[in-house]
Amino acid sequence: MRKINLLLVFGLIITLFSCDKDEEITPQTKVTIQISVPDGIESMDEISITLKDVNTGTQRVVSTEADGTAIITVDEGVYNIIASGEKEHTTDVGGESFTRTVSLAGLKENKSIEGETMNIDLSLFIVIKSKGWVFKELYYTGSRTPEDKSYYKDKYFEIYNNSNEVLYADGISLAESDHGTYKEENEWTTILGEPTYVAHTIYTIPGSGKEHAVNPGESVILCDVGINHKEVNANSFDLSKADFEWYDEHKLDVDVPEVPNLIKNFSYSKSIWTPHNRGYRSYILFRAEGTMEDFLINNEVQRSNASGSRITIRYKVPSNLILDAVEVSTPSKFVSKAVPVGLDISYTHTGDSDDIRYGKCVRRKVLRWDGTRAILTDTNNSAEDFESTVTPNPGKI
Amino acid sequence: MRILGVVILLLFINSFVFAQNTSIQKTNSSKVKPVSFSGLVLDKNSGEILSASSIVIKELNLWQTTNVKGEFEINNIKPNIYTLYVSCLGYNTVKTKINLEHNKLGYIIKLELLSLSLDEVVVTARERLNLSSTSTINEMAMEHLQPSGVADFFELLPGGKPTNIDYSEMAQVSLRQVGSDNNTSLGTLFIVDDAPLTNDMNMQTPNGGARDIKGIDRYTQSKGVDMRQISADEIEKIDIIRGVPSVEYGDLTSGVVKITRKSGRTPTTIRIKSNINHKLMHIGKGWNLKNNSSLNVGADYLIYKGDPRNSLNSYQRATFSIRYRKSGVLFDGSYTFKSFLDYTGTLDKEKDDEEQLTLPEDKYSSSYNKMLSKIGFEWMSEDNTLSIKTNLSGSYSIDKLVRTRGVSLKGPTPSFTSIEEGRYKSEYLPARYYAEHTVEGKPVNLFLSIVLNKHYNLIGTPQNFKAGLNYSYGNNFGGGQMFDIYAPLFYESGSRPYSFKDIPSIKKMSYFVESGNLLKLNNHIFKIQVGARIGKIQDLDDKYTMANKWYVDPRVNISWKLPTSTNSFDISFYTGYGWQTKFPTSSHLYPHKKYYDVKELDYFSQNPDLRALYINTKIVNPTNYNISPSRNRKIEGGIKLSYKKFTLNLTVFNEYMDNGFTSSTNYFRIKYREYDYSSIDPHRITEPPNIDDLDYSNESRYFTYSTSYNLSSVDKKGIEYVLNFPKLVGLASNLSISGAWFKTNYDKEGERLYQPSIILEGEEYPYIGVYDYDTGDTKEQLNTTIRIDTHLKKIKLIFSNQIYVKWFYKRQSNYNDGIPVAYINKSGERNPFGDAELNDPKFSWLVNTYGHLYFEPYNTPVLVSLNQKVTKEINNNIRISFYINNLIAYQPEYKTPSGAIIKLYSSPYFGAELNIKL
Structure with missing residues (x-):
C-alpha cells in the first residue's frame, strides 16, 4: 500500500513541474511617466495617457496623478505614447488675465519599453489650430524720419505658409476690424448676438486659384507702397521685394508697377487706407467661399446710434472662413475684443508709449525648426505667440 | 409794383401838402x-x-x-x-x-x-419806442457793464445772457433767436458815426479744406462783421434796432447796430480792464476848439490769451480814432461838418506744437489792418424844416493770413501743378520741402449817403418827409491765395493759387423815401412811419438772374398812444411790418474756380529713372448764377404801459427768411482714361513709359463741389418783455425784469445729393441719392434776467445783482423718413426711388436710418445763475468797477433721451477795471 501513495505524490510533483515548464512568462516593465505642461497651466492630474503597442495594437490607458505622474506596468515592447486632456490655461498680458480651456496633447512615437522599471518624460503642448496660413509680422505703426517727422507709407503685413505643403495665396483677404479695442463695448457682439469679427476694410490677393504658389516656410508680404523706403527715410525698411501692395486710386497714393495690387473689395472710406498706428484694430486673414460679390451680399451687417442719423454698414466674417486672426491693442487702453475668443484669446501690442512704438512691429515666435523650415507657434494666444515691439525684418526669420 | 404806387401817392400828398403848408401857416398866423x-x-x-x-x-x-x-x-x-x-x-x-x-x-x-451822486442813473438798456423795437444803451450803462468789445452789449437786450466772449473765434451776432446762424450775423448792419462797416469783400479763407491748426472757425467771410474788431470805448450811445428799421438803413436782414461816438469836450479818460483771459487799455480825450469845433482822440489795445497754458495762441487788437467836428452858420441855416479817421489792427497767432515742437517754421498768423475814414456834411435850415445830410466813407484794409511749415511727406506723393484743363505730364513731390501759404486780401469799400429831411406841419401837427440815396462800391485788390504749386503746404487739397484782383467789384445803388406822420384825434396820438427802399447791384453780368433787378423793401411802423388817463396811466400800442434785403457778398457771387485732378497713369517705379505720372485736370466754375439776395420779412407788435414810474414793454414778433445763403454739394462726373501699364515690364524698359504706347480704358468718376444757394430758412418767433419798476426808495434800488421767449426753426431747403464715400468691390459706390426732406431743427428757450441796481448815493457806489434764469431750453430735429426721393446712376440718369429699391440690399447704403432717439426732443432743465457788478466812484476822477459772473450757478444734472446723465459745471469768471478821468 505505501508504495502506491508515494507514486501518486511523485506523479503530482512531476505534473506540477511539467506545467511550470510549459508556461511562457513575458517580461514586464513598471513605467513611470512624468508629464510636463506649458506655462499657464496649473494642474497636471487627470491627463489620459494611452500606450499603444505598435506590433500587437493593444492599448493600455492610465491617468496622471496630481503631481503629473502616471505609473503603469506594461509588457516590454515598442509603444506609441499619446497623452491628451483638457485643462484651464491662463495667460497674463498688460495686467489682464485671460483664462480658457485648452486641449493638451503629447506624443512619443516608437518608444521602446524594456527593463524592470523605466522613467519616461512626456511634455505636453497646446493643440495648434492652424490651417496653414498665419500672420508672421504685423507692422502697423509706421516710422519716423531722422528729423523725427512722421512717415507711414512703409507699413506691411507679412503672412507665412506654416504648413508642410505648397499652398496658394490666391483669394486670401486681409481685413481690419471695424471695432476698436479701446472702446467700452463691442457693439457688434450685442447686435449680432455673439462675438463676430466685423471688417471695415477688405483687400484681397488676386488670382484664379493656382496662380500664386507659396512653398512651405515662405512668406507673402502685403504692403502699402512696395519700394525701398530706406532711400527716402533712413529709419524705414526695404519693401522692394514685397509681393503685393494695397493701392488706393486716390491723389495721395502711388502705384508701384513692380508690385502687383491687391483688390480693394471694401473700404469704409474713399480715401487712402493706412492701418491704425496705435494698434487699436485687429487683423484677420480669410478666404471667402464663392465669389466676393456673394460674400458681401450675404454678410452685410448694420448698426446705428440711438441718436445718430446714419447707419453704418459693414461686413462680418464668419469664423469658419478665418485662416488666422490677431487681436492688437495697447496695454493701457485695451477694454474689449474685436476677435472672437476662440480665434485669439488675448492680444499683442507695441507698447503704450508714443515714441517707442514707431518703427516697431509684432512678430510670431518660432516653435521649432524642421531642417531649414521654421514652424511658427500658433496657439491662438497672441500674447504668448507674438514677440511685442520688435524691429521689423520683412522676408526673413 | 403796388408798393411803388403807394409810395408815389405819398410823395404826391406830401408835395401837395408842402405847397399848401405855407398858405396854412399864413392862415394860422392870423388866428x-x-x-x-x-x-x-x-x-x-x-x-x-x-x-x-x-x-x-x-x-x-x-x-x-x-x-x-x-x-x-x-x-x-x-x-x-x-x-x-x-x-x-x-x-x-x-x-x-x-x-x-x-x-x-x-x-x-x-x-x-454825469456822476454816481446823481438821483437818476440808468445802467440798463432803455427800450426806446422810436417806432421800432430799439434798445438804447448810454454811457453810464456802458461803463457799468465793463465791456471789452461791442459783442458784450448784446447781453443787455431782452433775452440776452451774460457770456465770456471767446476772442479766439469770430464773435457772431445773435439776435432774437436761440443759437446763432450765419445769415443773421451777415444781415446785421453796423454803423459807426454814420459810416457802415462791411465784411462783404472779405475772402480770407485758404481754400481746399485747409483748416487752421485747431480747426476753429476763425474765418469770417460771408458771416458779417466780426464784432471782435469793434472797440467799446469812445462810444456815447448805442442803438440796437431789433424791429423794422427805417428805410434809411439797407443791405441788412436782421437788425441795425448804430454806434454814436463821443464828440465835444471830454476829460482825459484812461480805462484799464483785466479779466481771466484778456487785458484792455484805453485812453481818450476831447477838446472844444475855437470856431465852434471839437477834436476827439482815442486809442485802445486788447490782448487775449485763449489758453493760459499755451502762450502761443493769442489775439491782439489795437484801435486808434481821431474825430473832428465843426459847426457854423451857412446860408439861412446852420451846418455841421464831421469827419473821422480810424485805424484797427488785429493779430491772431497760433503755433503748431503738436508734433514739431522743435521746428521754428511751423506757424500760423492772421493779421488785419484797416483804415476807415469818413467825411460828413449836414445842413439844417434856420427854421429847422429842412435838413440835408451827406456822408462819404471809405475803408481800406490789408488782411494777411500766413502759414508756414516744413513739410515732410508721409510717403511718395504725386504733385498737381497744372492750372489749365487737360492731360499733362507731372512729377512726384520731393520727400521734404519748406512751404509757405499766404492769403492776402485788400478790400476797399466806399459808401456815399445823401439824406433829405423835410419837417412840416399839417393841421398843426408835425410831419416829416425823408428821401435819399445810398451808393456803395466794394473791391478787393489783394493777391489772394498765393503759394508755390511745386511746394504746396496743403498738398492734400489740390488747390491752386488765385488772385482776388480778378474778381469784379460790387456796386450797389439804392433809393429810399419815407413819410413820418403824426395825427391827433381826441388826444389819441397816432404815429405812422411808412416808406420804401429800392436797391440793386449795378453792372452785374447778364449771366446772373439778379442782373438789373431792383429789389423793393416796403416798411411800415405804426403806433397809437391812448390819451393819458387821469391816474397817469399811459398805454400805447405799436406794430411794424417790413421787408429787409441783403445782397450777396463777393464769395457768393464770385467763388473761385475749383480744380479736379485725376491720375491717368501713375507709374511710381522702384527705379526713379522710370517714373512717370500723367494727370488729367478739370476746372469747374462753381458759380450759381441764380443767386439772389436774401430777404427777411418782419412783423411785430407790442404794447407799452406806464403807470407812474412803472413801465412795461411787451413785443411779439415773427421774422421769416426762406432764401438765406448756405452752401450745398453738387456732384458731377469727370471722364478720363485709365492707362494700362501691364503690357510693359519695368525690369526691361530703360526709360519712363509714354502714354501713347499704352492701352487705356475710358473711365468716369464722381466729384463734388459746393456752391452757394439761397436755401437756408430761418423762422424766428418770440415774445420780448421789459419791466421797469419804480425805484424802491427804502433799498435805494431799481428793479428791472427783462427776458424773452424765443422759438427758432432752422432749415435747409432744396434737394440734397449724397454718395456714400466707400469703395465696394474695387469701385466707388455706383449711385447718388437725392433727398428732399427737412434737415433742420427747432430750438426754443425762455429766459428772464432780474436786475437789481442798488445806487448808494452817499458812498457813490452802484451795486448790481443780476439773476439770470433760463427756464428751459429745448431742441428737436425736424422729422424726416430718411428715404431718398430718387437716385442717379453712373450714366447720370435720374430714377425714382421706390419700394423695389427700398427692399434691394444694393441700395441700403442710401437709406438714412435714424436712431430711434434722433427725433426726440432734447430738454435741459432750469438753470439759475447770479452775477454781480460793482462800480464805485472814489473821487471825482477815479472810478473802479468789478464784476463776477456765475458767482452762484444752479445747474441740476439731467438725463438726455439716450440715458446719459449730463452734469454741468460753470466756473465763475470775473474782471476788474479802473477808470480815470483827468
Missing part, C-alpha cells in the same frame, strides 16, 4: 400868434456855458443845438405846454415840462455832470 422860445444852457456847478447841447421839444419833434455861446432859439411854436429835453455829452439829461403859451426868452437851463 393864433406863434411863440418863440430861447435861452441859455449852463453847467450847474461851474456856470460854464455848454455849447453843442441839444434842446428838444418832444411833442413837436423840434430840436436845436446851442451855439458856441450856449444859446438857442426856436421860433414858430404853437402856444401850448410841452415836454422839454435838454442834453449834453457828459451831463445828465434834463426833462421838464415847459409852458410855452407865451413867448419865453432868456430861459436858463442848468445841467449836472
Whole structure:
C-alpha cells in the first residue's frame, strides 16, 4: 500500500513541474511617466495617457496623478505614447488675465519599453489650430524720419505658409476690424448676438486659384507702397521685394508697377487706407467661399446710434472662413475684443508709449525648426505667440 | 409794383401838402400868434456855458443845438405846454415840462455832470419806442457793464445772457433767436458815426479744406462783421434796432447796430480792464476848439490769451480814432461838418506744437489792418424844416493770413501743378520741402449817403418827409491765395493759387423815401412811419438772374398812444411790418474756380529713372448764377404801459427768411482714361513709359463741389418783455425784469445729393441719392434776467445783482423718413426711388436710418445763475468797477433721451477795471 501513495505524490510533483515548464512568462516593465505642461497651466492630474503597442495594437490607458505622474506596468515592447486632456490655461498680458480651456496633447512615437522599471518624460503642448496660413509680422505703426517727422507709407503685413505643403495665396483677404479695442463695448457682439469679427476694410490677393504658389516656410508680404523706403527715410525698411501692395486710386497714393495690387473689395472710406498706428484694430486673414460679390451680399451687417442719423454698414466674417486672426491693442487702453475668443484669446501690442512704438512691429515666435523650415507657434494666444515691439525684418526669420 | 404806387401817392400828398403848408401857416398866423422860445444852457456847478447841447421839444419833434455861446432859439411854436429835453455829452439829461403859451426868452437851463451822486442813473438798456423795437444803451450803462468789445452789449437786450466772449473765434451776432446762424450775423448792419462797416469783400479763407491748426472757425467771410474788431470805448450811445428799421438803413436782414461816438469836450479818460483771459487799455480825450469845433482822440489795445497754458495762441487788437467836428452858420441855416479817421489792427497767432515742437517754421498768423475814414456834411435850415445830410466813407484794409511749415511727406506723393484743363505730364513731390501759404486780401469799400429831411406841419401837427440815396462800391485788390504749386503746404487739397484782383467789384445803388406822420384825434396820438427802399447791384453780368433787378423793401411802423388817463396811466400800442434785403457778398457771387485732378497713369517705379505720372485736370466754375439776395420779412407788435414810474414793454414778433445763403454739394462726373501699364515690364524698359504706347480704358468718376444757394430758412418767433419798476426808495434800488421767449426753426431747403464715400468691390459706390426732406431743427428757450441796481448815493457806489434764469431750453430735429426721393446712376440718369429699391440690399447704403432717439426732443432743465457788478466812484476822477459772473450757478444734472446723465459745471469768471478821468 505505501508504495502506491508515494507514486501518486511523485506523479503530482512531476505534473506540477511539467506545467511550470510549459508556461511562457513575458517580461514586464513598471513605467513611470512624468508629464510636463506649458506655462499657464496649473494642474497636471487627470491627463489620459494611452500606450499603444505598435506590433500587437493593444492599448493600455492610465491617468496622471496630481503631481503629473502616471505609473503603469506594461509588457516590454515598442509603444506609441499619446497623452491628451483638457485643462484651464491662463495667460497674463498688460495686467489682464485671460483664462480658457485648452486641449493638451503629447506624443512619443516608437518608444521602446524594456527593463524592470523605466522613467519616461512626456511634455505636453497646446493643440495648434492652424490651417496653414498665419500672420508672421504685423507692422502697423509706421516710422519716423531722422528729423523725427512722421512717415507711414512703409507699413506691411507679412503672412507665412506654416504648413508642410505648397499652398496658394490666391483669394486670401486681409481685413481690419471695424471695432476698436479701446472702446467700452463691442457693439457688434450685442447686435449680432455673439462675438463676430466685423471688417471695415477688405483687400484681397488676386488670382484664379493656382496662380500664386507659396512653398512651405515662405512668406507673402502685403504692403502699402512696395519700394525701398530706406532711400527716402533712413529709419524705414526695404519693401522692394514685397509681393503685393494695397493701392488706393486716390491723389495721395502711388502705384508701384513692380508690385502687383491687391483688390480693394471694401473700404469704409474713399480715401487712402493706412492701418491704425496705435494698434487699436485687429487683423484677420480669410478666404471667402464663392465669389466676393456673394460674400458681401450675404454678410452685410448694420448698426446705428440711438441718436445718430446714419447707419453704418459693414461686413462680418464668419469664423469658419478665418485662416488666422490677431487681436492688437495697447496695454493701457485695451477694454474689449474685436476677435472672437476662440480665434485669439488675448492680444499683442507695441507698447503704450508714443515714441517707442514707431518703427516697431509684432512678430510670431518660432516653435521649432524642421531642417531649414521654421514652424511658427500658433496657439491662438497672441500674447504668448507674438514677440511685442520688435524691429521689423520683412522676408526673413 | 403796388408798393411803388403807394409810395408815389405819398410823395404826391406830401408835395401837395408842402405847397399848401405855407398858405396854412399864413392862415394860422392870423388866428393864433406863434411863440418863440430861447435861452441859455449852463453847467450847474461851474456856470460854464455848454455849447453843442441839444434842446428838444418832444411833442413837436423840434430840436436845436446851442451855439458856441450856449444859446438857442426856436421860433414858430404853437402856444401850448410841452415836454422839454435838454442834453449834453457828459451831463445828465434834463426833462421838464415847459409852458410855452407865451413867448419865453432868456430861459436858463442848468445841467449836472454825469456822476454816481446823481438821483437818476440808468445802467440798463432803455427800450426806446422810436417806432421800432430799439434798445438804447448810454454811457453810464456802458461803463457799468465793463465791456471789452461791442459783442458784450448784446447781453443787455431782452433775452440776452451774460457770456465770456471767446476772442479766439469770430464773435457772431445773435439776435432774437436761440443759437446763432450765419445769415443773421451777415444781415446785421453796423454803423459807426454814420459810416457802415462791411465784411462783404472779405475772402480770407485758404481754400481746399485747409483748416487752421485747431480747426476753429476763425474765418469770417460771408458771416458779417466780426464784432471782435469793434472797440467799446469812445462810444456815447448805442442803438440796437431789433424791429423794422427805417428805410434809411439797407443791405441788412436782421437788425441795425448804430454806434454814436463821443464828440465835444471830454476829460482825459484812461480805462484799464483785466479779466481771466484778456487785458484792455484805453485812453481818450476831447477838446472844444475855437470856431465852434471839437477834436476827439482815442486809442485802445486788447490782448487775449485763449489758453493760459499755451502762450502761443493769442489775439491782439489795437484801435486808434481821431474825430473832428465843426459847426457854423451857412446860408439861412446852420451846418455841421464831421469827419473821422480810424485805424484797427488785429493779430491772431497760433503755433503748431503738436508734433514739431522743435521746428521754428511751423506757424500760423492772421493779421488785419484797416483804415476807415469818413467825411460828413449836414445842413439844417434856420427854421429847422429842412435838413440835408451827406456822408462819404471809405475803408481800406490789408488782411494777411500766413502759414508756414516744413513739410515732410508721409510717403511718395504725386504733385498737381497744372492750372489749365487737360492731360499733362507731372512729377512726384520731393520727400521734404519748406512751404509757405499766404492769403492776402485788400478790400476797399466806399459808401456815399445823401439824406433829405423835410419837417412840416399839417393841421398843426408835425410831419416829416425823408428821401435819399445810398451808393456803395466794394473791391478787393489783394493777391489772394498765393503759394508755390511745386511746394504746396496743403498738398492734400489740390488747390491752386488765385488772385482776388480778378474778381469784379460790387456796386450797389439804392433809393429810399419815407413819410413820418403824426395825427391827433381826441388826444389819441397816432404815429405812422411808412416808406420804401429800392436797391440793386449795378453792372452785374447778364449771366446772373439778379442782373438789373431792383429789389423793393416796403416798411411800415405804426403806433397809437391812448390819451393819458387821469391816474397817469399811459398805454400805447405799436406794430411794424417790413421787408429787409441783403445782397450777396463777393464769395457768393464770385467763388473761385475749383480744380479736379485725376491720375491717368501713375507709374511710381522702384527705379526713379522710370517714373512717370500723367494727370488729367478739370476746372469747374462753381458759380450759381441764380443767386439772389436774401430777404427777411418782419412783423411785430407790442404794447407799452406806464403807470407812474412803472413801465412795461411787451413785443411779439415773427421774422421769416426762406432764401438765406448756405452752401450745398453738387456732384458731377469727370471722364478720363485709365492707362494700362501691364503690357510693359519695368525690369526691361530703360526709360519712363509714354502714354501713347499704352492701352487705356475710358473711365468716369464722381466729384463734388459746393456752391452757394439761397436755401437756408430761418423762422424766428418770440415774445420780448421789459419791466421797469419804480425805484424802491427804502433799498435805494431799481428793479428791472427783462427776458424773452424765443422759438427758432432752422432749415435747409432744396434737394440734397449724397454718395456714400466707400469703395465696394474695387469701385466707388455706383449711385447718388437725392433727398428732399427737412434737415433742420427747432430750438426754443425762455429766459428772464432780474436786475437789481442798488445806487448808494452817499458812498457813490452802484451795486448790481443780476439773476439770470433760463427756464428751459429745448431742441428737436425736424422729422424726416430718411428715404431718398430718387437716385442717379453712373450714366447720370435720374430714377425714382421706390419700394423695389427700398427692399434691394444694393441700395441700403442710401437709406438714412435714424436712431430711434434722433427725433426726440432734447430738454435741459432750469438753470439759475447770479452775477454781480460793482462800480464805485472814489473821487471825482477815479472810478473802479468789478464784476463776477456765475458767482452762484444752479445747474441740476439731467438725463438726455439716450440715458446719459449730463452734469454741468460753470466756473465763475470775473474782471476788474479802473477808470480815470483827468
